[in-house]
Each structure stands twice: as C-alpha cells, then as structure tokens.
Amino acid sequence: MRRVNQSTRLKPVCIIGLGLIGGSMLRDLVAQGHTAYGYTHSRNGTRAAQRDGFDASNSLVDVLQRAQADDALIVIAVPFDAVAEILDAIQLHAPDCGITDVVSVKKPVYELVLARGMGERYVGGHPMAGTEHSGWVASKEGLFSHAAWVVTYDYALEVDRVPDCWSALFAQVCKLAAATGAEAVPVRVTPHDEAVARVSHLPHVLAESLALVGDKGGTLAQSLAAGSFKSATRVAGTDPALVRNMCETNAESLVRVLDEYVELLETARQDLSGPAPSMKQLSENGHRAYTRMNARSGARRESVSPIKISSRPVMRLHPGAPGWVQQLKQIESLGGRVEVF
C-alpha cells in the first residue's frame, strides 16, 4: 500500500476553468510554491492570466496531455453544464489522473462520474467561497482563507474495499484545500446538496427577488436603498448563467427549502397584519438563529488576539488507515474538518 503522509507533496495541479474559483486557486497554489497550471476556453481569460504571469493555456487537449505526463491532480472548475464534456476529454487525454471538482452541486456531478466508470479516480470538492463577480479578472489570492472546502467520500462507502489510489486521492484533495488556506470538510453528496440549497442557492433566489421588489419602488427606492438592501441583494450581481447552473441543477433541494422559507414569510405576514402588528416571534427567533449560525460558520477572531481561529472541530486522520471512513462520517455529523497525515 502506498503510504500518504504529512510530508507528501501536493502533485502538480491542473485546473480546468480559470474563472473566479479556478483562477483564485491557481493564484494561491503558485503563491504557496506549488506547481499549478490551467486551461480556460476564454481567449481573453487565457491572455489575462498569462499577462499576470501564470501558466495558462487555451487548448484543453494540450493541458490534459500535460497533466497525464505530469501525473497531475485535475481540478474541474467549470459550471455544471460543461462538466460532462470535460470528463469525456479527461477520459481521452488524461486517463490516469486523479480528478476533483469545485462545482456547487455534488450529486449530479457524481452521477456523471459514475456513469463513466470514473468513481475510483474522483473525489468531489466544493470550496464555500466566492463573490458576486466572475471570470479571471475577479480571481484573487486568499479567496479561500478559512473557508469550508467540502470533500465528498460517497465512493468509499459504496465499495467493499477502498482502493489505495482512492485514499491517496482523498488525501491529495484535502492537501489541495489546505494549500489555499481552506478547511477540508467531509460531506456526502446528498447532505451537501441539501445544505447548500439552504445556505447558498436559496440566498441567490432571495437576492434576485429582492432586487426586483426594490426596483419596483422606482427612483425613490433606488435613491434610498442602503446597507440592508445592498447586503441582501449583493449576490444578484452574479452572472445569471452561473446562478441558473447552480439553482437549476439543485432544484429539488432548493424547492424544499423555498417552501420552508415561504411558510416563515406567511407566518410573518399574519403576525404583521391586523390591529396589533407583531414581529416579536420572528425578530427574536431570527436573532437567536443568526447568533448560532455565526458561532460556527467560518473563522472568528479571539477577543484578545488578532489571530483568526477556526470554529470548526478538527479530526486528524490518515486516509487508508483502519476505520478512517467511519471517522469521516463522525466528523461530517459535527460539521467538522479533517487534517490528513
């Protein structure tokens, strides 16, 4: 069995798609001294990345052949609707490389992988970071600092014996996340898709809808809109095509949380109607929920120290060691992170 230990270097990383996420990864990896290069279908994006001093190509075939020669880790960083095509190209031009991705839905990607018999070479990923901007020009170093980086492991639960190459790939993906300053959070694809429907895709639907209601207020509403409106609509600035990719691909989970949400608004409406309008319930319960959400999500600063510390419980584990997949299930149930050695 091939041992993966703390001193294992990250393999060369080949990033397919150099938008906000892929581009920011490339910047971080190079800044940390790793070998990393990428492909983008956009000629402008390729030129911009090259001008910024990065190793970027506009030829998918060239980049994949190089990855195959390098035994690189391939990261698929394109919107969901382009994933199938990229997987097919990988089959053809980089048949031996390990693969991960950063797509914001995980079950549909995993299904594309399994349909191609590529499960043994794939560990899904999803860094929970971004902005409302897109493309290479929006990419930046440090985007993933202290972010959760979801790493999926369904394959390890589905096979009788986890192949060593898969354990090693899992370790590589965790190291990739760590190299960008993120925290590897093991989650299976279905709970992932349900959770991001709540905390990411629903917020996009709400932001788009609020932008529309605000805009209906005409120039006066435009002139008066300030902090609360701007925060709540920020992600409506995202490229609509990206929003569609996320939300449409995760529609089933999204509809379920949308129903939960509308039910809360209908209760609020009832409480606010009539002779004695009340926001007591919603404002007090909402504030408590806000406090709980902020206690856990992401890094926080200690009151007496400028150092950011993680608020996620950590488990150190060795991919491939006895019981390690059970450990992943445990840490998933706590929303915790893993450090691999």
Place this chain on the structure above:
Amino acid sequence: MRRVNQSTRLKPVCIIGLGLIGGSMLRDLVAQGHTAYGYTHSRNGTRAAQRDGFDASNSLVDVLQRAQADDALIVIAVPFDAVAEILDAIQLHAPDCGITDVVSVKKPVYELVLARGMGERYVGGHPMAGTEHSGWVASKEGLFSHAAWVVTYDYALEVDRVPDCWSALFAQVCKLAAATGAEAVPVRVTPHDEAVARVSHLPHVLAESLALVGDKGGTLAQSLAAGSFKSATRVAGTDPALVRNMCETNAESLVRVLDEYVELLETARQDLSGPAPSMKQLSENGHRAYTRMNARSGARRESVSPIKISSRPVMRLHPGAPGWVQQLKQIESLGGRVEVF
C-alpha cells in the same frame, strides 16, 4: 423674513439618544467643528461617550433646558416607541427649539407631532445608514458619508403659507445632513414609509427568516454557510427590539411589499418544479434590477478617479423663495437631493 443663506452656521445641535445613529452624528458634528451635545438614558452610554471626550448627559431635563437656552436644533434619535415621551418633554423644557428626528418611519412620527400642535417646529429626517450593531459603542465617524438623508416637507404642503421659521428649520436640517457628509433627499412621509418598507424593513424580515432556515440545517449548514448567506442575514444581527420598532410601526406598507415578494417566490418555485427546472426569468430579471438599483443608490467611484461622486441628481434651492416647495416635489419625483443656500 429671516434670510437663510449659505453662510448661515448650523445652530448648536442637541441629540436626544446616543445610540448608533445619534452617537455617530455627535461624532461627525464635533469633528466638523460644530457645537453638539447629547442625552442618553443609558448610564453606560453616557459614561462611554464622556470617556470618548463628548459632551453627554444622563439628564433629559438638563439637556433640553440647555437646548432652549442655546436655541439649539433638537434631534430625536430614539426608537419610535420612545418618541411621544420625548416630544412631551420638549414641549415642557425646550418650547422654542426646532425639532427633527432620525426615526426610520415618518408618518407615525409626524402624527405624534401634529397631535401636539408642533408641526411648525418640526421637519422630519431619516438618514439611510446603519449597521447591524447598536448603542454608543457601535457609533463611528463617517457613518453617513454619501448616504441619503430623507428630509420631510408635508407641513409645507398642508399650510396656506409656509412660516419663515419653518423654512429656516428646513434649511437647518439640510445643513445638519450635509455636515455629516450625507445628501438631503426631500420626501413626503407616505412615499418615504412605502419606499423604506421595500428597501429596509423587508430586508430585515428576509434576513431573520433566512437565519431560521439556515439554522434548521444544523451543524453542517452552519459549517458551510459562507458569503451569500452571511450577506443576506447580516441585519438579523440587529437588536430584535429595534427591528420590532421599525417593522411593527410600518406594518401596513411592509405587508404590501411582503405580498409582492412572496408572489415572486411562488413563481420561482413553479419555474423550479417539474422536469425542466428553470431560473432563467428570475436570474435575468433580478440581475437587471440589481444593476438599475446600483446605478442610482448612493455614491459611486468614477472609473478614472478615486473621488466618490453622488449618483443622485441635485437641485439647489433657497428655502422660503417663491416656488421652493414645488421644487421639492419635483426633486422628490427624481429621487434627487437638495443643496440649500
């Protein structure tokens, strides 16, 4: 008639309530070299403001008597549920001072003013700025920079002839706004309350509700919540008592925009259900609305210059000059700002 011109100094300003808004005003005014002092019912707040070098008192009667002696402009900066009591105290201890306020609903405050026969001494205000924090400790210089500062003028439309003292008071309130770096935006109380229901009170309801839906996702959702969730729930960190004051007092307008909003979500739900989920409509229309809202609201940077410029059309006018109230109506219809001279 008493002339108010550009060179008129701001009168001393007496701020009743030194929370986030009142405290930040006090900081700005003093920093700009104006005479300003304040009252807060909180002993801790008083001590904290004094420690920071500001002229703050814990005695409402003392402060109002001083305002009367100074011929100060009084600013009511308390939550709505304390306004009636403050107006009564002003009647008693500062019977000749002009009054403005910074409460986020304007019709209910105006009704309290009229019920006490104080219309001639009152010009309503509402600076569109804030954070999710409250109290003196949250106050800071520059909070109102380039913000819209609503200035109401219903009284001028309701009387046969606008008294000179009212015109002078209107000018003072515009100068007060300008002294903090804000932009005076004339709006009547009813359109104000409708517009802020859309762009401020609705976002609070949405943030509280999203915090609850996120929290229902348990530790995993907590761990994965990132930018889009944090932006969209930020104002759920506001003190629930303040949220209740705003939303309950403006419930009628709020319920109307809540209905508009739920209708959009129900259309979204329909589009996302079924075999071919689509977010095309909502993401494209929402993105266009977002772009329009951002073109107008607040200051923006010119691409070639670091200077922030206002995106609101400006009208210069002289309060009391012939036709000036009609000018206010015109500029209100454009969501514009006034500069008084």
